[in-house]
Amino acid sequence: MSTPSAEIEVIDPEKQFVKTYVELMELSKNAPFDQFYSTHDYNKLSSLGPSLPKFKYNFPTTSTDQSFTDETPKIAKFKSIKPPFKFSTELKVSPNESIYKIKSNLIESIETLKSSNIKPRDLKLMVKSKVAQDSATLSTLIGDNQEISFNCVISNIPSTTTTKEPEPVIPTSNDDPEVEQPFALSSTAWSKIYEIILKDINDPAKAKALVHKFQQDI
Template sequence: MATEVTERRFAETYLQLIGLSSKADESKYHTPSTYDKLSSLGPSLPAIKAELPRQKSGQEDNVQKKIDMSIKSIKPPHKFSVNLSQVDGSQTVYHLKTTLINEATDLSTKDIKAGDLKLLLKGKVIQDTATLSSLTDESSVSLMCMVSQKPAPSASETNSTGEADPSDQIPVEVKSLSADTWSRIHKVLVEDLRSEPAANEALKKLKKSWD
């Protein structure tokens, strides 16, 4: 009942308001089809004099970014340390490997290919397709490098080169790394990662991959 009274009062009040309003000329009102007849859209805001920041694409950042690279070997028999200055951030890790081979004499003189190298950042292997700018937000980065051992040549390959039969050669036993070697590797990891726990974790992964 209360609702009916309220609706009735609302209707009566609405009708009174309509009666008080005078009918305006339709020419004073505009619809979307007559917006072109408006003489003014109201007061205009002052122009902004400050230059708005321009958003750069990821590709532009890669091209402009330069990175200083420090790469060290961590696994014998190869031993090298290469520093590369102002490397384009748009380059891929694979391209960096080819540059590293040309710069490190220990690699270029031993027929090492890019596929034989593994670059690590904080103990994790970096994919060849990754761009250098994606590795760090800083202007420099330190990487570690592992060189895969080449498989021993098969009997047919050895005989085809005119060398002695493998059965006549003294077999070479591949020994595990000594504790002293692992200690030196751990020292390099601590210097690069600047964190004892991170170095311990990286060393653990390296030992696992070596075994």
């Protein structure tokens, strides 16, 4: 006669968790505060009550994706073809650096920009005719590439860098009314003025002196 085999009950961990959780909730339901032990009376506890089952879940681990932490320096090339700041250079930059920071480093590396007091706001970096915003990071522009090329446009050039044109030389006036003066009046006009004055005073010397005085006052 065969002995009946004992059946082993398989307990679902998730169902056990819910059942135990409900038991814990029922332990102190509507119980008055004076029935609970204080922290100084924990030694009087005879039992810690039911325990929740331990679940063996795989929690997320730290990502090893290098795309988020890649600090490998990249090569940034810069070129400006417009005078008075014509240059071509390159810098090693971090993918996480902002365009504003890259502008600042570029200015510090080029003496002509630094000595001319060029600020990052005066410098535009363009990638294929598109202006790179100051708040953007290099990684958003370079992608997986190892280098990137910028065209540089410098605006608001300080007046100290411009060439001042020489002032025109103004010739001095001449006492002779017949000689063309450096004013708007022509020699013909001065001759007519001289003739009019001469008719009124009938004195060539005084008429000439008056014309000369008019020339000085204009």
